Amino acid sequence: MKRERILVIDGNPLDGAALRAALCERGFDAVEAVSAESALALVPSFGPGAVLADATLPDCSGPMLLARLKELGSDAAVVVSTPPAEIDAAVAALRAGAESFLVRPLDPAQAYVVLEKALEKRRLRRDRAKLREQARARVALVGSAAELQQVMEVVRRVAPTKATVLVIGEAGTGKEHVAQALHESSPRRDRPFVRVNCAALSEVLLDSELFGHERGAFADADERHEGRLEQADGGTLYLDEVGRLPLALQVKLLRVLQQGELERLGGAETIKVDVRVVAGAQRDLAEEVRAGRFRDDLYYRLNVVSIPLPPLRERKGDIPALVNHFIETFGREQGKELVGVTPGALSALFAYDWPGNVRELANVVERAVAAAHGKEIAGEDLSPVLYGGRPEESGASALIPGATLFEIEREAILRTLEQCNGSTARAAEILGVSVRKIQYRLKEYRSGVSGRRRASIDEAFRELQAK
Numbered sequence: 001m002k003r004e005r006i007l008v009i010d011g012n013p014l015d016g017a018a019l020r021a022a023l024c025e026r027g028f029d030a031v032e033a034v035s036a037e038s039a040l041a042l043v044p045s046f047g048p049g050a051v052l053a054d055a056t057l058p059d060c061s062g063p064m065l066l067a068r069l070k071e072l073g074s075d076a077a078v079v080v081s082t083p084p085a086e087i088d089a090a091v092a093a094l095r096a097g098a099e100s101f102l103v104r105p106l107d108p109a110q111a112y113v114v115l116e117k118a119l120e121k122r123r124l125r126r127d128r129a130k131l132r133e134q135a136r137a138r139v140a141l142v143g144s145a146a147e148l149q150q151v152m153e154v155v156r157r158v159a160p161t162k163a164t165v166l167v168i169g170e171a172g173t174g175k176e177h178v179a180q181a182l183h184e185s186s187p188r189r190d191r192p193f194v195r196v197n198c199a200a201l202s203e204v205l206l207d208s209e210l211f212g213h214e215r216g217a218f219a220d221a222d223e224r225h226e227g228r229l230e231q232a233d234g235g236t237l238y239l240d241e242v243g244r245l246p247l248a249l250q251v252k253l254l255r256v257l258q259q260g261e262l263e264r265l266g267g268a269e270t271i272k273v274d275v276r277v278v279a280g281a282q283r284d285l286a287e288e289v290r291a292g293r294f295r296d297d298l299y300y301r302l303n304v305v306s307i308p309l310p311p312l313r314e315r316k317g318d319i320p321a322l323v324n325h326f327i328e329t330f331g332r333e334q335g336k337e338l339v340g341v342t343p344g345a346l347s348a349l350f351a352y353d354w355p356g357n358v359r360e361l362a363n364v365v366e367r368a369v370a371a372a373h374g375k376e377i378a379g380e381d382l383s384p385v386l387y388g389g390r391p392e393e394s395g396a397s398a399l400i401p402g403a404t405l406f407e408i409e410r411e412a413i414l415r416t417l418e419q420c421n422g423s424t425a426r427a428a429e430i431l432g433v434s435v436r437k438i439q440y441r442l443k444e445y446r447s448g449v450s451g452r453r454r455a456s457i458d459e460a461f462r463e464l465q466a467k
């Protein structure tokens, strides 16, 4: 194993040499210097993991040493030593970021233990930084189409501010991804990113989820619960499907946005929070405002900056960059080194309409990476919906296995609807789901299909309007 490097700074050459020898004996690779200047000159080539410095030398106050190390790009852990009468110098160094301090004269065994601990803290610090780096790389906004370039530009501009942002786009276009990118590019990135889906819970549960509750606030409230807004303090809250937020909760959210204040459900105490809110919606909320389902004051507040995310079929120029990005991500996960896609596979990817947007593309590439035998993803590695087997002819059952649940569900709904001449009520009955679910799905599929299928969806919509 590589030995950890320690730089010893001691004004007394004899003490310094003795300490160096003692640390080397215990397994470190140590060098010594008699002044801060000569020590700092060694830093670039020696690359110490820790510096053990006398903080009372004329040219070596602790804060100054820490600042100079930073300038040199070193993240070495610093341990300072002072005589008992000059503890103030050690305190100043600790305030400036030193890991620990020792009282002189130094005991080599004790110095060894303190250095080990300081090195361990540095290792943890580095691991954390690496994880953060990886998280940031994961939320890189990938895409080269002009539409996405514009999105990136807005993200760059507003990330440093606390402005509320509304991201509008179909399911799977990357709304949450944009919210995360905003968070990761903002000064809040080391604080939490918290997400809540406003359509997933009943009003009472959503109230408690967002704002928290006190014990006994409702039947199952056995304990006090901290809401997501409190958990996101200092960070970012992503509110998915904000258009589905009940009116009573819209009032509470507005207060958080305006005054940074909330009360837990069943509580009287006012809690202060500092949260940046990013909201996601599948369509513009103006319609909801007109229909009286969404407060206009909250709408204007959320809409300070709005980012439209076009569906993937309208920005197919992004496909190559996204495909490469997903090949790299899933290739790493699956331990496969792939270099790209064959021209045949690429044209199949371009020919498809991507009703499930970027999420569907990610799923398709993930499965293709698993299926690929060569260095490139070939056409036959793609699901039958994209390549070869035409779904109209083969039917939903022929897709299994080889298709995503999304594709299978879409196939089942569209085929049933076709056979019922566009009657959503009949299709819902046959499939054993609610009419609402079918209607919701049809809106998603509508622009991704043509011909007979499009005609039956249009028929379904005509039927709905006639009701």
Ligand SMILES: Nc1ncnc2c1ncn2[C@@H]1O[C@H](COP(=O)(O)OP(=O)(O)OP(=O)(O)O)[C@@H](O)[C@H]1O
Binding pocket: 140, 141, 142, 143, 169, 170, 171, 172, 173, 174, 175, 176, 177, 178, 240, 280, 325, 358, 359, 362
């Ligand atoms: N520009 C992009 N670059 C890289 N990955 C992306 C991009 N856009 C979306 N993705 C990925 O696609 C997937 C779907 O994106 P995301 O969940 O953000 O969509 P969404 O619009 O929030 O969907 P929903 O409305 O269904 O919640 C995620 O895995 C996300 O990381």
